[in-house]
Amino acid sequence: MSLQNMKQPDKVQAHLSAYLSDRAVCSMDEFIQHGTTTTLEHCLSVVSASCAIAEHLHLRINYKNLIVGALLHDFYLYDWHTHQDEGTLHGFAHPRIACRNAAMRFHISPEVQHIIRTHMWPLTLRFVPRSREAIIVCLADKYCSTLETVSGFWRHAKTLGRKRRV
Ligand SMILES: [Fe+2]
Numbered sequence: 001m002s003l004q005n006m007k008q009p010d011k012v013q014a015h016l017s018a019y020l021s022d023r024a025v026c027s028m029d030e031f032i033q034h035g036t037t038t039t040l041e042h043c044l045s046v047v048s049a050s051c052a053i054a055e056h057l058h059l060r061i062n063y064k065n066l067i068v069g070a071l072l073h074d075f076y077l078y079d080w081h082t083h084q085d086e087g088t089l090h091g092f093a094h095p096r097i098a099c100r101n102a103a104m105r106f107h108i109s110p111e112v113q114h115i116i117r118t119h120m121w122p123l124t125l126r127f128v129p130r131s132r133e134a135i136i137v138c139l140a141d142k143y144c145s146t147l148e149t150v151s152g153f154w155r156h157a158k159t160l161g162r163k164r165r166v
């Protein structure tokens with residue numbers, strides 16, 4: 001899903017531009033999220049999917065919060081495949097870490113913090129998404145993660161098949 005498919009790509013881009021020029025945000029492109037997808041690519045897909053869901057359902061949404069929350073929802077800034085986090089599994093710990101990083105770097109609003117903190121629900125049982133924006137990002141994240149993981153497996157299987165034939 002690309003930003004060009006959005007009804008108002010310029011508006012989306014305007015909310016993103018300040019963040020996409022930030023060094024720490026760009027560094028998310030150095031870490032693999034699922035399959036061959038980097039964390040930055042994943043976050044941009046979640047931005048697009050979140051906007052698409054909001055547009056499709058004609059919901060009254062704070063687009064700035066939605067876009068910033070979606071972009072920074074995985075702003076934990078490490079490779080989760082190799083990172084050791086004081087005995088806590090990445091899936092449980094990273095919303096808190098991403099939220100802390102985003103709050104320290106960008107002074108984001110409590111609404112955006114809520115989006116980031118709750119995006120892994122129901123895994124993070126006590127952190128339930130309670131705003132429309134948080135529910136949308138939570139759904140969009142699961143949709144994008146599933147696609148990225150499946151396409152990663154598919155690519156891996158095709159590579160293995162090609163190697164066997166050689
Ligand atoms: Fe996440």
Ligand SMILES: [Fe+2]
Nearest residue numbers: 042073074141
């Ligand atoms: Fe995510």
